[in-house]
Structure formats: C-alpha cells, structure tokens
Amino acid sequence: MHEYFSTQEPTLKNEHTGRFEGYNLIHITAEGFAPYAIDPEYTPTLYKMVHDGYNFTNYYCPLWGVSTIDGEYANNVGLLPKSGTWSYRDWGRNDGNLYFCFGNQFNRLGGYRVMAFHNHTYTYYTRDKYLPLSGYKEYYGKGNGLDVVGYWPESDLEMMEKSVPMYIDDEHFVIDYMTVSGHLQYNFNGNYQAYKHKDVFADLPYSEEARAYLACNYELELAMTHLLDALEAAGKAENTLIVLSPDHYPYGLYKSKENKDPDADYVSELLGHKVEENFELYKSVLIMYSKGMTPETVDKPCYSIDILPTVSNLMGLEYDSRLLMGRDIFSDSEPLVIFLNRSFITDKVRYNAKTKEVEFTSDDVVTEEYVDRMKKVVKNKFTISTNILDYDYYDKVFGN
Numbered sequence: 001m002h003e004y005f006s007t008q009e010p011t012l013k014n015e016h017t018g019r020f021e022g023y024n025l026i027h028i029t030a031e032g033f034a035p036y037a038i039d040p041e042y043t044p045t046l047y048k049m050v051h052d053g054y055n056f057t058n059y060y061c062p063l064w065g066v067s068t069i070d071g072e073y074a075n076n077v078g079l080l081p082k083s084g085t086w087s088y089r090d091w092g093r094n095d096g097n098l099y100f101c102f103g104n105q106f107n108r109l110g111g112y113r114v115m116a117f118h119n120h121t122y123t124y125y126t127r128d129k130y131l132p133l134s135g136y137k138e139y140y141g142k143g144n145g146l147d148v149v150g151y152w153p154e155s156d157l158e159m160m161e162k163s164v165p166m167y168i169d170d171e172h173f174v175i176d177y178m179t180v181s182g183h184l185q186y187n188f189n190g191n192y193q194a195y196k197h198k199d200v201f202a203d204l205p206y207s208e209e210a211r212a213y214l215a216c217n218y219e220l221e222l223a224m225t226h227l228l229d230a231l232e233a234a235g236k237a238e239n240t241l242i243v244l245s246p247d248h249y250p251y252g253l254y255k256s257k258e259n260k261d262p263d264a265d266y267v268s269e270l271l272g273h274k275v276e277e278n279f280e281l282y283k284s285v286l287i288m289y290s291k292g293m294t295p296e297t298v299d300k301p302c303y304s305i306d307i308l309p310t311v312s313n314l315m316g317l318e319y320d321s322r323l324l325m326g327r328d329i330f331s332d333s334e335p336l337v338i339f340l341n342r343s344f345i346t347d348k349v350r351y352n353a354k355t356k357e358v359e360f361t362s363d364d365v366v367t368e369e370y371v372d373r374m375k376k377v378v379k380n381k382f383t384i385s386t387n388i389l390d391y392d393y394y395d396k397v398f399g400n
Contacts, residue, residue, distance in 0.1 A: 001387055004380070008322040011309070011331035020290065021316030024112075024240040026175045026227070027102060029072050030220055031153075032182040033246035035285045036270040037217040042200065045225040046287075049242065053289030054296050056329070060303040061284035062339045063248045069125040071247030071304065072178060076101055076134060078308030078324040080338065080385035087389055092129030097395035100308060100324060103135020105317050106174045113167050114138065116176040119148050119159035127178070136176055140166075151192035153216070156181040156223035164230045181219035184252025185259075186212040186266070193219045210266045213253055228291075237291040243311055244287040245304060254281065278343055278352050288314070301345045302329045303337040323394070325381045336377065344378050351375070 040047045064070035070081040073088040078100060081087040091098055098104060106112040115138040116131045118124075122141025131139045140146040146162060148154045156179045167173045181193045186209045188195045194212035197219065201211045224244075231237040252258050253266040254275075268275045275281050286307070302310075305326035312319045313328045327333045337345040342353040348366050350359040351374070358371055387393060 001384065001391070001393055004384060005322050009333070011313075011321040011328045011333045013313070014328070014330050014332065016328075016330040017313050018316030020241045020314045022172075022239070023290065023315065024173050024175075024236060025102060025106070025311070025315060026177070026240060026242045027075075027311070028177040028179065028242070028244040029075050029247050030182060030244055031068065031179045031247060032184065032213075032250040032252065033217060033220065033244075033285065034250055034267075034270075035283065036267075037182075037214060037220075038285065042214070043218065043221040045228060046221050049224065049244070049287045049289040050285065052295050053287060053293060054298055056286045056288075056298045056300075056302060058299055058301045059245075059284055059286040060279070060282045060301070060337050060339075060345070061246050061249060062282050062303060062337075063251065064340055067251070068247045072125075074304040075245055075247070075307050076176070078305055078326050079388060080305060080325050080382050082386045082389055083340075083382075086125065088130045089126045090389060092126050092133055094392060096133065096389070096392045097398065098130075098134045099394040099398050100312070100319060101134035102174055102308070102311070103131075103176065105135070105312065105319070107135045109317070111172050113170040113173040114175075115140070115163075115167055115173070116178075117141065117146060117159060117163045118178040118180070119146065119154040119156060120180045122146070131176070134176075153180045153183040153191065153193055155193065156219045157226055160223045160226045160230075164227065168230055168234045168236070178247075179220060179223070181223075182213075182217045182250070184250065184256070186210075186216065186250070186252050188212055188215075191216050206269060207264075207266060209253065209259060209264070210269050213250060213266065213270070232291070239290075241288065241290045241311075241314065243307065244285075244289075245307060246284055249282055249284060278339070278341075278354060279345065279350060282339065298329060300329055301335040301337045301347060305338070323388075323397070325385050336374070338378050338381060342375070342378055342382075344374060346374060349374075 038046045064081040065083050066086050069086050069088050103114045116136035118141040122144035148158045193216040197215040201214045306329050309324050309326050310329045335347050344351050348362045348364050
C-alpha cells in the first residue's frame with residue numbers, strides 16, 4: 001500500500017483553497033434526498049441554497065451495498081465502501097483510526113465545538129460507535145440526549161429546533177447531521193412526515209407515492225429554513241459553510257418491493273421522462289452554501305467520495321490527498337465518478353460496465369488504452385479502500 005500511494009499524484013492547491021478557512025461547518029447527510037425534491041415554489045430555502053452557493057450540475061450519489069450507512073460512510077470518510085459488510089460499523093468494531101473525518105481534522109486543529117446529531121435511535125447502524133471514532137465525541141440521537149417525538153419517521157425540523165441551541169452560541173463549531181424524515185415508505189399511511197404535509201402537495205398531478213415523497217422531504221425544507229434563520233439571528237450566517245448531500249437516491253420510488261406495485265417507477269414520474277438506470281438514476285444534488293458567498297456553477301463530474309477532500313480544501317485543512325479515494329472537485333485533477341458495478345464517468349467518457357459500452361463525452365481523442373487504464377484505476381480504488389479498512393492503514397501511517 002505504501003508503494004501504491006507513493007505513485008499517486010496529489011491534487012494541487014487552487015484558487016478555492018482556504019476560501020472558507022475559519023468558518024463554522026455544518027455537514028448534513030439527508031436521508032433519501034434527490035434533485036426532484038427541490039422546487040423554487042415549494043422548497044424556496046433549498047432552492048436558494050443550491051443556486052446561491054456552489055451548484056454542482058454533474059453530481060452523482062451512487063448506491064453502495066448497504067444503503068444509508070454506506071452513503072454516510074462515503075460522505076464522511078472519503079473511501080469506497082467495502083462490499084458485503086457495513087464499512088462504517090467495521091471501523092467502530094475495530095476501534096480504527098478515521099483520521100480524515102471532519103470531526104477528527106477539526107479536533108486536531110483545535111478551538112471548535114465538534115458535535116453530531118441523528119433524529120432516529122442513536123444506536124442504529126452502531127452510530128454510537130463509529131461517530132465518536134469520526135471525532136464526534138458529543139453525539140446525540142433519540143435515546144441519547146436528543147428528545148424528539150417518536151413518530152416514524154422522526155422530524156428533521158424538531159431535530160434542528162432542539163440541537164441548534166446546543167452549539168449556536170459557541171464561537172466555532174463543526175456539526176454533523178444525519179436526517180431521517182425523507183425515509184421510505186412513501187405513502188400517507190405509514191409515513192408521518194408525508195401525512196403531516198399531505199395538503200401542501202395535494203394539487204400536484206402525481207401518484208400518491210410521488211406526492212408522499214415530496215411531502216416527507218418538505219420537512220427537510222422546514223429544517224433548513226429554521227437552521228438558516230437561527231444562524232442569521234446569531235450573526236453566524238456569513239461565516240458558516242453548510243454542506244448537504246443525500247445518503248442515496250430514494251430507492252423506495254424505483255421498482256421497490258416496498259410499494260403496492262413493485263414494478264412501479266416513480267422516479268421517472270417525478271423527472272418527467274424515463275430515467276436511465278445505470279447513470280441518471282444516481283444523478284443527485286450536492287449543496288455547499290454560505291450566506292453572501294459568490295454563486296458558482298460547477299459542471300465537472302463529481303460524486304459523494306469527493307466531498308471530504310473538496311471541503312477539506314475549502315476549509316484550508318492540511319491533508320494528504322493521495323490517501324483519499326475522492327478528489328478535490330476544484331482541483332485540476334481529472335474527474336472520476338465510480339459506481340458499484342464498476343461503471344465510471346470521467347471528463348472524456350462514460351463507461352457502462354454492464355453493457356461494456358463506452359460513450360464519448362468530449363471532443364478529445366480517446367483511445368482504447370485510456371479506457372483500459374481507467375478500468376484499472378477503478379479496480380485499484382476499490383481494492384485500496386478495502387485494504388485501508390481491513391488493515392487500519394491510517395493508524396499505521398499516523399498513529400493514534
């Protein structure tokens with residue numbers, strides 16, 4: 001592994017390096033969130049955060065092996081999840097060194113209140129083990145200091161109302177949220193958040209499942225509105241960076257056995273066209289927003305594994321980019337988006353591993369050797385990600 005990393009090209013600092021140095025950071029993994037839950041009329045706060053911040057138009061959130069926990073792992077750890085297991089849980093079981101997680105990076109920097117919150121059962125997926133290892137020694141969930149009402153799913157707004165006062169008066173803070181209001185099932189009988197907001201979307205010409213999906217995600221809109229208002233009232237809106245991305249696409253909307261019709265495709269209904277299922281199904285949203293920032297549209301292909309290095313660079317944190325599987329989106333390095341089935345996207349091609357088809361996406365001359373080389377890069381990244389976990393590699397390099 002030492003030899004592998006010694007051959008990797010580091011990403012270079014760039015004009016975005018340190019742009020948010022000294023800011024507070026609020027990092028949110030949003031349960032089952034997707035671009036079609038954002039609308040200027042129905043969700044004006046989320047719409048503003050997308051278009052007044054960095055607008056990543058070519059962002060993907062692949063589905064890994066274990067849905068939510070693997071999506072959280074990709075966002076927080078910057079490694080490809082290991083197949084056949086709960087990668088984040090395994091770090092917790094082994095008391096491993098999650099050296100680059102935001103909590104640990106800012107703890108080493110010093111001077112920050114570092115906290116994590118989740119509005120479902122605090123032990124679910126063993127979050128009580130792996131979040132402290134990620135640097136969030138102060139972790140509060142339902143049953144562990146975050147007293148939210150026991151509806152299913154629980155309220156994202158209530159989580160904000162009860163958690164924000166715990167840190168808003170601190171001079172500097174780094175906060176991690178895992179939401180739950182957008183969780184399946186998407187109907188008005190078994191999803192309390194959907195039922196609560198049913199009337200908001202009653203006039204839309206969609207199926208019950210599609211309207212229920214929009215309705216339960218409306219709770220996230222209310223949560224973000226409350227958060228921005230609280231930051232504004234505390235005078236911290238202009239020195240807090242908010243980063244929000246999903247854990248996975250809402251698979252409860254796409255050919256799901258959870259629905260009355262297990263072959264139904266409600267994603268296409270919300271998109272307004274038949275979704276392409278190898279790439280487009282995972283097309284997603286990444287929000288990076290701070291009040292008063294200069295909006296910027298970013299068309300470069302990117303994905304959830306890129307969040308950790310990108311935000312680390314924006315916050316001016318010192319890190320070895322070779323040791324993460326993602327890349328700083330704002331660097332001049334070649335973009336690479338990797339999917340579970342080994343399909344990939346670069347700035348030159350889209351390779352479909354299922355059909356073996358190569359789609360050329362630029363005017364550059366692309367050789368067969370280039371595609372073969374990228375296949376090897378993808379294979380190596382899966383292998384190295386697994387080895388980092390299995391051998392606690394960061395502990396070998398950095399120690400405790």
